[in-house]
Amino acid sequence: MSLTLPAQRTSAEPLLYRVADAMRVLSMSRSVVYDLIRTGRLRTVKQGRTRLIPVSAITDYVALLEREAGEQP
Template sequence: MSNLDGLARRATTRYLRVSSLVDWSASHRIGECMFRILHPVGEVAEQLGVGLTTAKALIKTGELRSVKIGRSRRVPADALHDYVRRLDAEQNGDGAAAGTAAPSVEAPIAIRH
């Protein structure tokens, strides 16, 4: 066995290990960007930087609007943005008093695969 054969075998083994971890379906192509309209509660908790229990409490109290699809609870993207805007307005005012505009959260949340 030549040194080149061993190198090719190692490269193939690495490729097979990596390719088994990657979902190669059409929605996961490199560079493709997908925007979600509805977010699972766990993802919302992660985006807000809070725990799952806190995210569920925000939904239960009505502070964060959500919808049900079957048995799953989802948070619309605009409801997430509205909640952050409301928090910002409550804690920092409308931004005019300080002479600076409030940070924009208009851009949709991108999920890169």
């Protein structure tokens, strides 16, 4: 699975990822992803009982990490 910006999307790529898919995209464990969701650092939506992570939320989270990395001395 590759992460692309919305302008670069192709129709075959999903707009929403299940937690397990987001884990692979972000290379993070299940507990870390759920902790990010719980603390509000990673946005989600719900469809029925399923928690889904929009591609835009993953892109925003990566941008947040880059900004935080740039702020450190």
